Amino acid sequence: MVLAVTGPASRWRRALLAWRRSPVSFRAGAALLLVHAIVAATGPFWAPYGLSQMGTGAPLAGMSWSHPFGVDQLGRDIFSRVVHGGHIVLLLSLSGTFLGLVVGAVIGLLSGYVRGWIDEALQRVLEALISIPFLVLALIAIAAAGPELSGNPLLVILVVALVYAPRIARIARAAALDIVTRDFVTVARLRGESAWSVMRRELLPNASGVLLVEFALRAGYAPVLIGSLGFLGFGMRPPTPEWGLMISENRALIIVSPITVLGPGLTLASLVVGLNLFTEGLARILGRTVRRADK
């Protein structure tokens, strides 16, 4: 690799070049994500109605120009609620996944570097956590937190992290096992660096590609997990406009006004499509394959 001194202009040009060379899926995914990000960031300012504003139209009114996703039983505009929910879904998904990534990466990398009985014990615990189906693990954790915390966004974030951390740790450990055999790690170790500093300086940078793809992959599933929890009544609580919860709230309306379910449903699906396309493109750019089977 040539280390040329590059000015901002050429950096932009290189970024543009990389964008042009990137797979179509990556570009499509990035575009979709951009739309979602813009809506999430600006939506609350231009949404036609407030997130729990009632009396915006006749209850159960169907699709119309003023109510693209219809009106729910309480007279709230579903489209506005979907728009208001954007940043909630994104923030919960990304922060939960990120927390899971940090915890998982630290545990995984250290465990893979230190080896020995600590590694062995950690592996068993992680294995046990992974073998509880993740939705089940999430539900138990929420039940254990008790009714006082039900619907608390922090709880949702922690639960996402709890579910993801062991899975990410396993990937990180595998990456660490591979990296520690390389010379520069041996050198660092011989220099007497602490495990923590080796992890930070040597393992983390070298595992970052793997971890990035893993983050994108997990982030792509996080809205589904949060939506599933909301749908089952274990996630966010009314009147929060979390999309899974909205689908659950309006599911009685699928006969009279299906758009009230399709609106939030397809919005959620489009976000996940965007994240999946992005992940796939990212993986291809980094020369990795996406292991999807582990849901």
Next chain:
Amino acid sequence: MIVLRLLVGRVLLSLVTLLLVSLLIFLILEVLPGDVASRILGRDATPEVLATLRAQLQLDDPAAVRYLRWLAGVLQGDFGKALTSSRPIGQILGPRIFNTILLSAYAFLIYIPLALVPALIQAVNRDRPIDHALSTVTLVLLSVPDFLLATLLMIGFVVMIPVLPAISLVDDTSTVWQYVRAMTLPAVTLAIVMAVYAVRMLRDNLIEVLDSEYVRMAELKGLSPRLVLLRHALPNALVPTLNVTALNLAYLIGGVVIVEKVFSYPGFGSLLVDSLQLRDLPVIEATVMIAASVYIGANLLADIGAILLNPRLRSG
């Protein structure tokens, strides 16, 4: 010999994991608010009745003692009694597990053609529009949450074309036909979710095999393309797909939670959600243990399969 040792080691590890799962669940549930006695009594709790029941249930023993007692019971196949109905959990679980196994079997039946057909079409028409179109469809379906997919199917086949029931209530008096009708929508939902995971891998495997030397040889020998595809390419492509299928089995145990709940199907998954909402500790413990066992078992089978099929390991 090495294979045997690997296998035994793998099985032992699985058992250790299972033991850890039981400990983890016990610890998590230990922090659940309110103790078992007050939950059994609910609104009827008075201090005296509560104290009697606590003594009866030996709740005042240390947690470690209670864990070991519970574990000993489980090892003898006794999961205890449900709090809500005070019936033995085995009795409650039995029909639920039966229903879920039926549902899973039905889902797998639908899953196989649903995964095979698109993958074959894609492999044969590699990089043609139909390949790309199916790739897009699988990616979109991959992004549709299972509860949304279930709701969409409900809109389609309950509301728009009303041919199927919206809830899948079955019980021991139901006939085979009622079972089939009741299970169709949940089974199709599960099958689609599993298939989209398998289609992509199967397609890539098929393409790899089709490109391989011996398929070329077969073609050169003048065998018809269809025969080559079905006789030679498919079986070879299936082996790696078995791994996905084992993982799909593991997915299934989580997937039934949502899908059974959406369709009110009286299976294992809806029992788990119900018991969590009722905070029926012994039922939660039992269901989670079973879910984890299935997951661990499926992975164990996949690993054993890999060990046995791996020629390098076999030759030592």
Next chain:
Amino acid sequence: MSRSLLIPAGAVAALLVSLAAPPAFAAAGDECVKVLGYEWSGEKQSMDPADMQSGDDAYHIFAVYNRLLDVDDNFNTIPELAESWSVSDDGLTWTFKLRQGVKFHDGSDFDANDVVYTFTRFFDTTLASGAPAVLAFLTPEGIKAVDAHTVTFATKEPVVELPVLISNKFTNIVAEGATHEDLRLKGNGTGPFMQEVFEPNGPVRILRKNPNYWAAGLPKADCIRVTVAQEPVAAVSAIKAGEVDLVLNVDPAVIESLKGDANVELLETGASNSMTISMWVDTPPFDKIEVRQALKLVVDRQAMVDTVLLGYGETAADNPVPVPSPASFVKEAPKRDIAKAKELLAKAGHADGLKFDLYTAEGVPGMVRMAQVYAEMAKEAGIEINVIVTPADSYWDDTWLKQPILTSAWSMRPPGEGLAVAYTQTAKWKETHWERPDYDAMLLKANTTVNSEERIKLYQDTGRLLAEEGGLIIPMFVHQVLALRKGCSGYEPRAQNFNLNFENLACE
């Protein structure tokens, strides 16, 4: 290509047709009349009438047992196991003549001792029944069997409404000596149907015709098969497809889709369940009467009926007695008054607003919606309400009676019972911590006043005291909507939604 696409398309079409076709062979329990009930909650269900908690128990208990008297929507009494009754001149002793030749399902004869046993059993505190609160005027010594077919109830004060009051949801008659343990799982009553399949929280109840039923020609159906569900869509698709004959609770959100269906008849009751927001009057900030009054003034009752119930209900005046009843203290539900509410809040020291958590759960359909609408309505008066939705199944066990303000619901009761059930000092379910000796005295006086005009006046006063000072907001009463399949008849819905009577229900 087109041919290979046609084949699967054809296969799918054939599959759809075959799934829609009627079953090829008959199902077990198919001869039964199929009733779909609402799954009220996952509470511990029981076959013991003394345990009656939620609507879930009514599906089996009211089919398997009889009470002394039945009660119609206007709280007129109808003979059931008692054929006639009279009161002594001093109003202190009621004599009930019992029906003769009635047998329990196990073959034993029904007589006066069974009645005495049923009522004295409630006084055993280990039974923990909800009955004593609504039977506070009774004492175990006062209930006597005069002969095999005559029972007397003696009270210290005249209890004018005694026949109605002893006909509540707990007082189905059980056989003498039957213990709670016996009855919990295996019912033994005199009712029109016998227990065939029942288990607590089980998916299905099958109730078989009692061949020895005392009413000639009844019940009309050979058996009743009750399943329960919560999903409104399920009820619609089931009755449209003919999979059930009677849906006991149709969610307002789906009524529209049944209106045009020639195969389905919709039945609507009058004021049925009340929906409440109940707060503890001894806990800040609700201990201040101004706060309670402000919280009542912010409700736009009509708007609540129009959204939460989509119009299938009526407005109420924070009184368990519906507004149209003569015993109601007002002729119209109160109007919303934000300015007055703010004024009252300021007076109570909350000039810059008020903030609290309101607990709710979908334990009764519509409660979560009501809580959200209420929070939105209160916002305008500077009241910030954080709605906390807990799991429906554990709501009545874990949250109800344990949080200072929450949503609740009560089935319709006669004034004397409705004003008592949760609001007297002896009430088992003190939802509002309302403990007022003067209130109890007033209610007791009402229940014991023989002159009906005076009595109604006293019920009005009692209701007014509760509405003006109590911790109870009742914005509305629900009208139950039921769906009956064409070809079925004989089902008369009752406002007391636990009072199910399947005797005359039959399908062609």
